[in-house]
Amino acid sequence: MDEMLETIKMNVLQGRVDAEDEGLEGDMEGKPGVLELVKEAVEKGLSPKNILLDGLTAGMEEVGRKYEAGEYLIPDMLAAAEAVGGGMDILEPHLKGDETTSKGRFLIATVEGDLHDIGKNIVATMLRGSGFEVKDLGAGVASDKIIGEAKEFNPKFVGLSALLTTTMPHMKETIDKLKEIGMRDKVKVLIGGAPTSEEFAASIGADHHCRDAFDALDKLKTA
Amino acid sequence: MTENGYRPGTIVNPQKRISDEQVKILHKASMEILDDPGIVCFNEEAADYLDKAGCKVKKDENWPQKAWQVRIPENTVMGAVESAPETVVLGARDPGNRLHLDTDVPRLYFGTGSETNIYLKTRIAEFQQVDDPNHKIRYPVFSEDRGTVTHLCESAKLCNALENVDFYIRNVNLQDPDITEDNKDVNVFLASLMYMTKHVQAGITNLDRLDDVLKMAALIAGGEDKLKENPIVSFITCLVKSPLQMVEDTTQKLIGVARRGFPVVVSSSPQGGSTAPILEEGMVSMINAEILAGITLAQVVNPGTPVLYGAVPVRARLDTLHDLYGAPEFVHYNVDCVQMARSYRIPVYSTAGVGDTKVPGMQAMVEKILPYLGVASSGAQYIHYALGLMDKTNVFCPLQAVLDDASIGLVRDILRRPLFGKENAEKTVKEVRKVMASSTRLFARYIRKPLREGLVTKPYAFESTEDKDEVMVKAAERLDEILSGPDDRLDEGMLERIYKEVPGPVARERFLL
Numbered sequence: 001m002d003e004m005l006e007t008i009k010m011n012v013l014q015g016r017v018d019a020e021d022e023g024l025e026g027d028m029e030g031k032p033g034v035l036e037l038v039k040e041a042v043e044k045g046l047s048p049k050n051i052l053l054d055g056l057t058a059g060m061e062e063v064g065r066k067y068e069a070g071e072y073l074i075p076d077m078l079a080a081a082e083a084v085g086g087g088m089d090i091l092e093p094h095l096k097g098d099e100t101t102s103k104g105r106f107l108i109a110t111v112e113g114d115l116h117d118i119g120k121n122i123v124a125t126m127l128r129g130s131g132f133e134v135k136d137l138g139a140g141v142a143s144d145k146i147i148g149e150a151k152e153f154n155p156k157f158v159g160l161s162a163l164l165t166t167t168m169p170h171m172k173e174t175i176d177k178l179k180e181i182g183m184r185d186k187v188k189v190l191i192g193g194a195p196t197s198e199e200f201a202a203s204i205g206a207d208h209h210c211r212d213a214f215d216a217l218d219k220l221k222t223a
Numbered sequence: 224m225t226e227n228g229y230r231p232g233t234i235v236n237p238q239k240r241i242s243d244e245q246v247k248i249l250h251k252a253s254m255e256i257l258d259d260p261g262i263v264c265f266n267e268e269a270a271d272y273l274d275k276a277g278c279k280v281k282k283d284e285n286w287p288q289k290a291w292q293v294r295i296p297e298n299t300v301m302g303a304v305e306s307a308p309e310t311v312v313l314g315a316r317d318p319g320n321r322l323h324l325d326t327d328v329p330r331l332y333f334g335t336g337s338e339t340n341i342y343l344k345t346r347i348a349e350f351q352q353v354d355d356p357n358h359k360i361r362y363p364v365f366s367e368d369r370g371t372v373t374h375l376c377e378s379a380k381l382c383n384a385l386e387n388v389d390f391y392i393r394n395v396n397l398q399d400p401d402i403t404e405d406n407k408d409v410n411v412f413l414a415s416l417m418y419m420t421k422h423v424q425a426g427i428t429n430l431d432r433l434d435d436v437l438k439m440a441a442l443i444a445g446g447e448d449k450l451k452e453n454p455i456v457s458f459i460t461c462l463v464k465s466p467l468q469m470v471e472d473t474t475q476k477l478i479g480v481a482r483r484g485f486p487v488v489v490s491s492s493p494q495g496g497s498t499a500p501i502l503e504e505g506m507v508s509m510i511n512a513e514i515l516a517g518i519t520l521a522q523v524v525n526p527g528t529p530v531l532y533g534a535v536p537v538r539a540r541l542d543t544l545h546d547l548y549g550a551p552e553f554v555h556y557n558v559d560c561v562q563m564a565r566s567y568r569i570p571v572y573s574t575a576g577v578g579d580t581k582v583p584g585m586q587a588m589v590e591k592i593l594p595y596l597g598v599a600s601s602g603a604q605y606i607h608y609a610l611g612l613m614d615k616t617n618v619f620c621p622l623q624a625v626l627d628d629a630s631i632g633l634v635r636d637i638l639r640r641p642l643f644g645k646e647n648a649e650k651t652v653k654e655v656r657k658v659m660a661s662s663t664r665l666f667a668r669y670i671r672k673p674l675r676e677g678l679v680t681k682p683y684a685f686e687s688t689e690d691k692d693e694v695m696v697k698a699a700e701r702l703d704e705i706l707s708g709p710d711d712r713l714d715e716g717m718l719e720r721i722y723k724e725v726p727g728p729v730a731r732e733r734f735l736l
Contacts, residue, residue, distance in 0.1 A: 015668060020657075026672040079668035121663045136662070 004046060005054040008037045008087070012059025013066075015079025017086050024076070034083040038090045048094040056084045056091075060129055078122060081129025088128065102133045103220070104156035109137035109146050111170035116163035119192060119212070123159060126213040132157075132220075143174040147181060155187060157223065159216070160206075162193040171196075172204035188223045190216060229312075229323040230389050230421075232330040233635040237565075237602030240558040246566050249559070252508035253515060254297045261294035262467050262516045266474035269520055273299075276523040288471070293516075300515050303522035304567045311486050311529040311570050313390065314453035316443060317420035317711070321453065322390060322605070324531070324570035329602025331638070333576075333631050334390035335382055335624075336607035337616035338426070341367045342374040342395060343582070345622040347699050361696050363622060365582055370395035370619070372402070372414050372733045377706065379418035380736060381621050382610065384705045387631040390422040391415060392459070392607055394619045401729055408432045409439060409727035412456060416443055417718075417734050420711045424488070426459045430472075430479045432727065433458075437483065439725045443717060457486035459533065462520075463513040465493030469520075477517060481524040488572045489517035490533025495552060497539045503552065507559040510536050518569065531572040531605060534560035546615040548577035549590035554597035561601040573603035576627060578613040583623045583695065587613065591627060595634045625698045625705075629684040636680040710736070 014023040016033035023029075032040070034056075041051045063080040066072040106127050110117050117139040124136045135153050137146065150158060158178070160171045171191050178184040191201050192210040201209035208223065210216040241249070263283060264270045270291035274280040279294040313322040322332055345363045352358040368374060375395040382388040393411050402410060407428040415423045416439070427433055436456065444450040460477040464470050480487045491513035493499030495506045514532055521528045536556035540547040547553070557573050564571035575598035580586040598606060608616065609631060611624030654669050673679050685701075687693040712735075713721075722728060 015671060017668075021668070022672055024671050024675055026676075073674065075667040075670040075674065078665065079671060082663065082668065118665070121665055122667075125663055125665070 002054075004037070004041050004044070005050060005058075008034060008041065008051065008055030009059040009062070011037060012056060012080050012083050012087075013062055015076055015083055017079070017083045021079075034087045035090065038087040042090065042094055048091045052088070052091055052095070056087045057131065060084050074122075077129075078125055081125045083129075085125060085128030085134075088131070092133075103131045104133070105153060106132045106134045106157040106159060107137065107146070107150055107153050107155040108134060108159035108161070109141040110139035110161045110163075111167050111174065112140060112142045113170065114162050114164050114167035115139045116193070117161070119163070119194075120159070120161040123161070123192065123210075123213045123216050126217060127220075130217055130220075143170055143177050146174050147177045147183075150178070150183060150187070151181070157188050157190060157220070159190045159192070161191070162196065165195045168193075168195060168200065171206065175205050190219065190223075192216065227323065228319060229321045230319070230332065232322070232332045232389060232604075233638065234328065234330050234640045235600065235602050235638040236640050237329040237561075238558075238600040239562060240555065240601065241562055246562055249504065249507050249511060249563060250566065252504070253512040254300065256467070256508060256512040257295040257297075257300065257516060259294065260467065261292050262463070262469055262513075264291045264293045264469040264474070265289065265471040266469055266478075267291075268478060269469055269474045272478075272520060272523045276519070293469075295516060295519055300519050303519040304515070304569065306522040306526045307518055307530050307567075307569050308527060309568045309570075311531060312454070313422040313424075313457055313486055314444070314450075314455045315420060315422045316416065316455055318453060320389075320421040322422055324604045326565060326568045326570055326604075328604075330604060331599050331602070331606065331635065332389035332604060333387055333606045333609040334392055334422075334424075335378075335388065335394045335610050336392035336574075337394055337577075337612055337619075338396040339394055339612065339617055339619040340370060340396050340398070341614070341618040342370050342378075343367055343613065343618050343620035343623075345620070345699055345702070347696055360691060363583070363695050363699055365620070367618075369398045371399045372397055372410055372729060373736070375411065375414035376418055376734055376736055378611075378619060378621065378624075379415050380710045380712075381624060381702070381705055383419050383421065383711060384708070385610070385624065385628040387628045387635065388421065388610060390424060390605070390607075391419045393423070393425040394611065399729065399733075404429050405432065406727035406729070408436050409725060410729055412436045412439060413721065413728050414734060416440070416455070417713050418710050418736075422457070423455060424457045424459060426461070427476050427480075430476050433476075433479055433483070435725050435727060437485070439721055442720055442724065443713065451484075454486055457488070459488040459490060460517070461490045461492055461533070461535075462517050463491045465491060465498035465513060466509060467513060467516075469516065474520070477521055478524050481521045481528040484525060484528060486529040486531070487521060488531045488533040489514055489521055490535055490572060491517070492535035492537065494544075494546060495536065495538040495556065496541060497544050499536070501538060501552070503555045503559055506536050506552075506556050507563065510534060510556070510560065511563050515567075530569060532560070532564035532567065532569045533572040534564070535574045535608075536560065537574075546577075547579060548594070548615060549579045549586075554594050557594075557598045557603070558601040561598070561603045565602075570604050572605045572607060573598055573601075574608045575599065575603075575606050576609040576612065576631075577616055578623070579615055581614045581618060583613070583620060583626060587623060588626070588630070592630050592634070595631060596637065599634055599638055621706075622695070622698055622702055625702045626685070626694070629698070633680075633683070706736075712736075
């Protein structure tokens, strides 16, 4: 059974979502990836908590160490995070209430009028891989829609992304609406996107400005 | 490594500067030059060889020393060209560092060169802005040493560690007081081979000492037969003094090396505007004639001698007549020579990357990177002078060599031949379909395999992380790291044998870094 968890961890390191994935060296196509392995582990009766902690999380932590050491670059991190996110989707229904190790719910969107979502997608993938329960509303999302989803999803964190200076005002609009409905104190708001800044975040009442996905993860450790 | 165990170099799709028709035009002009006025030869033995090979040789009384006018017919030249090997193997202490020069394969190799008089050392100092004392920057300051045995050892150690040095031509002139014409060659080759596991090449000061150098090389290679199989040393002979004069002593050296069957560069280095025409058609017609004259002699002396077509053309600056390596003409001349050599099916020894400037900086970067790109794009097989040279080959700067190593890496990445085929395109289409079907629509995961196969380039080695230029400081840190790190020196036992069996090396401690 330990061997199974070790294999899951190894596949997280390889960033292999499924059997179609070639892995880092390009020679693993056809071998089960994280999705197949997690499914098999659940069917074999392994503890979902152990699968999560000793397989997925252990793998992702090792990925993080390799990234810090310069052995892994962002594509490796993203691939691993995607694999972990997929594995967690399979595990989630099987985890008992007290076993869930979600770091919290994170609602994320690119604001109204802005179609840019690459950065937001990377953040969402990395957050999933790090153990957050992420609801991604996509791009060009009106603040009313964000508020409606926030009421339903009840997130701990709201992430807003913009790449155009003309769409940045919608970030303040969303924060003001959170205040209006009395949710502002219950969530932490993080903003990001190339034209945004620490000063802008402070001026609109956001809790954090994030330069990139890794800055976001860093800030979330203490948020 | 290539599949046969050689240094891989970088294979490119060679760009042509001159058309096939222009190559023929230049060849014809060279043949006419070799016929009239021909070559002035100051070496009697060479004149005799060429006479017996069908050249028209007659005494030339216009010179104070003995001289012969030699008119070399085209059929003699082309017979020699035919006899010169199309592939040349240059060996190395580490056999994985051997070079395979194949006229059919535009595989770039880069290396050092020139015998500089000044070794430019670097120290990083802190500078404070006069009108804003809070603003400080770090920048190198330079000091000059006259080259010695120890400097040559240090240079060899450095260049052995630099990834983009494929071969090592000694680049420091030994000016120790006890270095003489008699012992210089052994000390040059010992200092180089001591730390260098790649191919080592140099000129010869004293032909009488050539066999001592070869004896030392044989000891290191594992015996005379091993040395023949894996020639860890080879020689440069610039026998023609432009315009069109075969000098007595270097011509004798070519004869000596050719007789022994070792690889030899037959080079010429005319200066456009003084000892050669300045326009490319004139320069290339003439240097081509000079190189072919030398190659003809080498093949007449010993048919099948492995030769490199040694092109070192440079332009003069017209206010001082000093060399001007940063001139666009330099690139024109060198690229044209690559094409000429390719037309003769002889591997080419080419030139790029000399700084006219005296110190590292922006001028040096411009003067080096543009010629690297220009000359390398032609598929030149053996690009010498490429690292560390400044002040028109008078200075070797180790810091500059580190910077040049990074620049050459970029040039290799820019020029390397794309290898994709139909299968790759089909794979790409599948990848695009998968990504578009995913929620993230990111291609990042598909980068992992090409990243690990070395197909994805890395950022500039000395990129700055803050809003100031940190290139020099980072390069200096890398230089210190290499020089203070481990090396591949010859072991004590080998050194013992060399000192016992080969005359001439100076005190052992001067070779020990």
